[in-house]
Amino acid sequence: MDHHPTNWGRPRNDTVDPYGTYPIHQRPTNVPKDAFAAGIQHTQQPIVTGTSVLGIKFKDGIMMAADNLASYGSLARFRDIQRLHPVGEHTVLGAGGDMSDFQYIQGILDELMIDEFAAGDGHTLGPAEVHNYLSELMYARRSKMNPLWNSLLVGGFKDGKRFLAYVDLLGTTYSASTLATGYGSHIAQPLLRRAVEGREDTLTEDEARKILEQSMQVLFYRDARSLDQYQIATITAKGVNISESRKLETSWSFAEGIRGYGAQTQ
Amino acid sequence: MFRNTYDSDNTVFSPQGRLHQVEYALEAVKQGSAAVGLRSKTHSILLALKRSTGELASYQQKMFRIDDHVGIAIAGLTSDARVLSNFMRQQAMSSKMIFNRPVPVNRLVSAIADKAQVNTQEYGRRPYGVGFLVIGQDQSGPHLYEFSPSGNSYEYYAMSIGARSQSAKTYLEKHYKSFDDCSLEDLVRHGLHALRETLQQDKELNVNNTSIGIIGPAGASETGVPPSGPFRILEGDKIEVFLQSMVPKEPEAPAAAPAAPAAAAAPAADEDVQMEG
Amino acid sequence: MQHSPSVHGQPQQRQFNPYSDNGGTILAIAGANFSVIAGDTRQSEGYNIQTRYAPKVFRLTDKAVLATNGFAADGNMFVKKVRQRLEWYRHAHAKDMPLRAIARLIQTMLYARRFFPYYVYNILGGIEEDGSGAVYSFDPVGSYEREACRAAGAASSLVQPFLDNQIYFRNQTPAPGTSHPAHLPLAHVLSLVIDSFTSATERHIEVGDGLEMYVVLAKGTTALQVQDLTAIAGVTELTTTDDGERLFVVRRNLKRD
Numbered sequence: 050m051d052h053h054p055t056n057w058g059r060p061r062n063d064t065v066d067p068y069g070t071y072p073i074h075q076r077p078t079n080v081p082k083d084a085f086a087a088g089i090q091h092t093q094q095p096i097v098t099g100t101s102v103l104g105i106k107f108k109d110g111i112m113m114a115a116d117n118l119a120s121y122g123s124l125a126r127f128r129d130i131q132r133l134h135p136v137g138e139h140t141v142l143g144a145g146g147d148m149s150d151f152q153y154i155q156g157i158l159d160e161l162m163i164d165e166f167a168a169g170d171g172h173t174l175g176p177a178e179v180h181n182y183l184s185e186l187m188y189a190r191r192s193k194m195n196p197l198w199n200s201l202l203v204g205g206f207k208d209g210k211r212f213l214a215y216v217d218l219l220g221t222t223y224s225a226s227t228l229a230t231g232y233g234s235h236i237a238q239p240l241l242r243r244a245v246e247g248r249e250d251t252l253t254e255d256e257a258r259k260i261l262e263q264s265m266q267v268l269f270y271r272d273a274r275s276l277d278q279y280q281i282a283t284i285t286a287k288g289v290n291i292s293e294s295r296k297l298e299t300s301w302s303f304a305e306g307i308r309g310y311g312a313q314t315q
Numbered sequence: 316m317f318r319n320t321y322d323s324d325n326t327v328f329s330p331q332g333r334l335h336q337v338e339y340a341l342e343a344v345k346q347g348s349a350a351v352g353l354r355s356k357t358h359s360i361l362l363a364l365k366r367s368t369g370e371l372a373s374y375q376q377k378m379f380r381i382d383d384h385v386g387i388a389i390a391g392l393t394s395d396a397r398v399l400s401n402f403m404r405q406q407a408m409s410s411k412m413i414f415n416r417p418v419p420v421n422r423l424v425s426a427i428a429d430k431a432q433v434n435t436q437e438y439g440r441r442p443y444g445v446g447f448l449v450i451g452q453d454q455s456g457p458h459l460y461e462f463s464p465s466g467n468s469y470e471y472y473a474m475s476i477g478a479r480s481q482s483a484k485t486y487l488e489k490h491y492k493s494f495d496d497c498s499l500e501d502l503v504r505h506g507l508h509a510l511r512e513t514l515q516q517d518k519e520l521n522v523n524n525t526s527i528g529i530i531g532p533a534g535a536s537e538t539g540v541p542p543s544g545p546f547r548i549l550e551g552d553k554i555e556v557f558l559q560s561m562v563p564k565e566p567e568a569p570a571a572a573p574a575a576p577a578a579a580a581a582p583a584a585d586e587d588v589q590m591e592g
Numbered sequence: 593m594q595h596s597p598s599v600h601g602q603p604q605q606r607q608f609n610p611y612s613d614n615g616g617t618i619l620a621i622a623g624a625n626f627s628v629i630a631g632d633t634r635q636s637e638g639y640n641i642q643t644r645y646a647p648k649v650f651r652l653t654d655k656a657v658l659a660t661n662g663f664a665a666d667g668n669m670f671v672k673k674v675r676q677r678l679e680w681y682r683h684a685h686a687k688d689m690p691l692r693a694i695a696r697l698i699q700t701m702l703y704a705r706r707f708f709p710y711y712v713y714n715i716l717g718g719i720e721e722d723g724s725g726a727v728y729s730f731d732p733v734g735s736y737e738r739e740a741c742r743a744a745g746a747a748s749s750l751v752q753p754f755l756d757n758q759i760y761f762r763n764q765t766p767a768p769g770t771s772h773p774a775h776l777p778l779a780h781v782l783s784l785v786i787d788s789f790t791s792a793t794e795r796h797i798e799v800g801d802g803l804e805m806y807v808v809l810a811k812g813t814t815a816l817q818v819q820d821l822t823a824i825a826g827v828t829e830l831t832t833t834d835d836g837e838r839l840f841v842v843r844r845n846l847k848r849d
Binding site: 093184188191192194196215219220221222223224225234235238 | 608610611612614635637640642643644645646663664665668669708
Binding site: 380404408412538539540541542 | 672676679680682683686832833834835836
């Protein structure tokens, strides 16, 4: 999936996995060796991984979706993992990439929110503050050459304002009315942009849910590391709501008609 | 000057249950020239009396900017104030860096109060010899706090600290109910009237010895203030217009003489203390 | 880096690459008593547009504006650190840092990371203490110089030659008995900047979506110059004080394809 012109026609470089979807197995190398390198170990590849997270703005807030799968390479290892995590009253964090790093981040944020609550002065951290904190954390870790191997979406609603932003293992951040991580950035993002851009202030909750359902369905058809079990988070003035796990309705009968899928008759 | 058996070490209680070193630190605050703070629905302001050691010397700095939304006025040891204000600036900066959020004013005040408390308890330390009035604004509007070296902090409608601050307090107590709806100009005039009460006989407030700190929208005479109304310190010619607005004091009636002991109670030594503000 | 025994029993190394390239282009031009600092607002990685609006041009003080281009995470962090230093300068001196001092500060901050650089090209624009418009350009490790104009980023190889021709009049011979002007008027500079970005958008896939153009006018700028500026579509004044330099931002759309 590397479309960059400089890489056209070259063999796939298996030491780089831009989507972080499978463990890369050890293989010989002829890269120069650092004499002191054996002394330190850092995370260099994700092991148990989650795939895409989607997030969109709608009339009353933010809606996010992520499936329940944590893969071990191409093995569908855990099928009941929650990848949408509430942070306080106004924020949801969604994660793709390494699930142990994600759980570590959850621990840090939970502690942070407890400290904030313990101050007991009415000041609370909203989605913008949580996102800024995470971007500092992710950037600090990448600068130590010891990244937290995730792509994260932070969505929330506080003081009448919607918030949706991205941060990843490099500390790169951005914000838009539709966001998608990993495979979703290729497959779902164009669909989301077509459905949402220019309609952020009129889309109802039901319409937003429909858009996410359809995008998750397309992802399940196309992304081999995805699952048809997923959850949807809604963050509005009423607070955070993360749905129970739900199942995508899919139909595979059309596949028989696709050349290259079934037995070829010609 | 030997005062007490239990005053050489601040970690030791006297039999009366007092920490003498802490109380002496509070005295250091009272030696410093006065500072006054007031609050309305829209503004928090500070006013302070600056001292100079003589004709040839400059005036001591009485106010420090901590961040766009926080400022302080001090009474006591200026050098201690610089250490503490630097700490406050670091706290404000770290909140901005980590959360991109202006630090809540109450947390800033609690942070220095906690620092001061440690100095009243641990062996080999001394309490800070300085008190602050802290003004700030956050989501819940303008605020005014007092910090003292004992480790206490309180929020106020109006407050004064430093030499003869009791006289200013008396003025503030008489008028504070009207402050809420005051315009900035009226609030500053009240502040100047209160500060005036702390002056020695035949001294006056002037453009050289007065500092005004403001948080809130620009006043009628101010120029170059952004709409967010960040903390600014007015000194020199800029405060002339406010000084002009003061109502001249009535000539001292003979009845005022009995009231004088309050002022006289403070040692008249405030001219010869060099380190304080 | 992870180091674990390979099948051959030798340690091996796999590098984590801490850098990325987020595309986009920035540009600044200095006039006699003004400075224009501009950048597009697209942020991309490879063929993905991450967002159509991510600012690359930042106001530092009332008279200094910094544009950053390259690896966006480094750029944002660098601007944050510069602002932090400017705040401490304000605490110490109760005034804003002058432009030439900010330029030197940026050079030392960049060079401090000589062996793990901020992967960012910076262009600093604004007004000097003598009231002249200025542009400083930097490489990622702090080498810098004051110039009349500079383009950096993805489309710099398209834009810079155009500026060399239009600002420095390279390969142009003046009519007999005339000479090329040392500084161009504001209206002319603004149209050069806008044309540069519309052209870069046409020819470079990583440039587009939006144009953000900051204009700093020195104290005592003529009403005529202000008129030149306010005649342009999408201009907003950001000046907060009424006795200093004036700061404007022009926001316009670029093609989104």
